[in-house]
Amino acid sequence: MTARIDMLWPDPRETLSDDALVEALAVAGPTVRMNFVSSIDGSATHEGRSGGLSGAADKRHFELLRRVTDVVLVGAGTVRDEGYGPMRVSDASADWRERHGMPRHPVFAIVTGRLDLDPSSPIFTDAPVRPIVVTTARADATAFAGVADVVAVGDEHVDLAGALATIRGMGHAQVLGEGGPSLFGSLLAADLVDELCLTVSPTLEAGDGPRIAHGSVPTAHGMHLGHVLRGGDELLLRYTR
Ligand SMILES: NC(=O)c1ccc[n+]([C@@H]2O[C@H](COP(=O)([O-])OP(=O)(O)OC[C@H]3O[C@@H](n4cnc5c(N)ncnc54)[C@H](OP(=O)(O)O)[C@@H]3O)[C@@H](O)[C@H]2O)c1
Numbered sequence: 661m662t663a664r665i666d667m668l669w670p671d672p673r674e675t676l677s678d679d680a681l682v683e684a685l686a687v688a689g690p691t692v693r694m695n696f697v698s699s700i701d702g703s704a705t706h707e708g709r710s711g712g713l714s715g716a717a718d719k720r721h722f723e724l725l726r727r728v729t730d731v732v733l734v735g736a737g738t739v740r741d742e743g744y745g746p747m748r749v750s751d752a753s754a755d756w757r758e759r760h761g762m763p764r765h766p767v768f769a770i771v772t773g774r775l776d777l778d779p780s781s782p783i784f785t786d787a788p789v790r791p792i793v794v795t796t797a798r799a800d801a802t803a804f805a806g807v808a809d810v811v812a813v814g815d816e817h818v819d820l821a822g823a824l825a826t827i828r829g830m831g832h833a834q835v836l837g838e839g840g841p842s843l844f845g846s847l848l849a850a851d852l853v854d855e856l857c858l859t860v861s862p863t864l865e866a867g868d869g870p871r872i873a874h875g876s877v878p879t880a881h882g883m884h885l886g887h888v889l890r891g892g893d894e895l896l897l898r899y900t901r
Pocket residue numbers: 695696697698703704705708709710711734735736737738739741742771772773774775776817818819820838839840841842843844846847870872
């Protein structure tokens with residue numbers, strides 16, 4: 661059964677359809693939107709993974725965010741820790757995308773300096789769309805050349821602004837960042853984030869789990885509240901620059 665999601669603000673409505681949610685999430689022009697889940701007390705993980713924080717409403721919302729994006733951008737740490745497979749949306753999302761003139765699946769773009777990923781993993785071999793490996797010019801990405809488009813920018817560290825410019829030059833305007841905290845921090849430091857979708861998961865984790873972003877930024881980023889959705893005890897918040 662589909663998890664019920666209501667809008668609490670700014671336009672209170674009950675039991676939003678997928679189309680109504682997609683409309684509420686619509687953006688015009690190139691965008692970097694991050695999507696995270698956090699416990700009430702700010703932990704980005706439950707037993708080392710975000711999946712344990714994600715309830716039914718978050719899962720539905722997560723899929724709808726993938727539905728509308730051109731690219732899903734993820735740091736290699738999250739790919740390794742969360743056990744990502746090939747980037748494949750649901751049949752309903754793929755059909756929606758086709759009806760809207762989009763490829764059936766978004767492009768999976770993975771940010772990695774060390775290239776500690778297996779080019780023979782299903783992420784690459786079963787990908788419905790050729791993934792992108794975002795790395796440095798210094799890294800030897802030869803092993804990935806057959807299974808991915810390699811975007812190599814920056815010398816010691818990945819130049820994320822350059823990488824996003826290259827990805828946009830490939831015709832991809834909407835980028836959805838699914839984490840993790842290091843990549844989010846780096847994107848914030850480079851002032852590249854337009855929007856955050858944050859699910860507040862109704863748990864108190866305590867412990868030493870990471871926050872959703874870490875690293876250092878020159879100045880704090882003020883954000884505007886875009887909307888507030890509710891699914892059971894989960895809050896789904898949208899903040900924009
Ligand atoms: N709550 C949530 O919504 C959520 C979402 C995602 C992840 N998480 C959790 O976060 C944890 C993983 O955190 P993480 O910080 O290691 O993940 P991450 O940000 O996904 O990965 C960090 C890795 O990304 C690569 N990278 C390359 N250039 C980078 C750059 N300029 N900036 C940042 N990263 C760059 C590096 O990979 P190489 O090592 O290959 O060079 C680096 O080790 C896991 O426990 C996961 O479950 C939570």
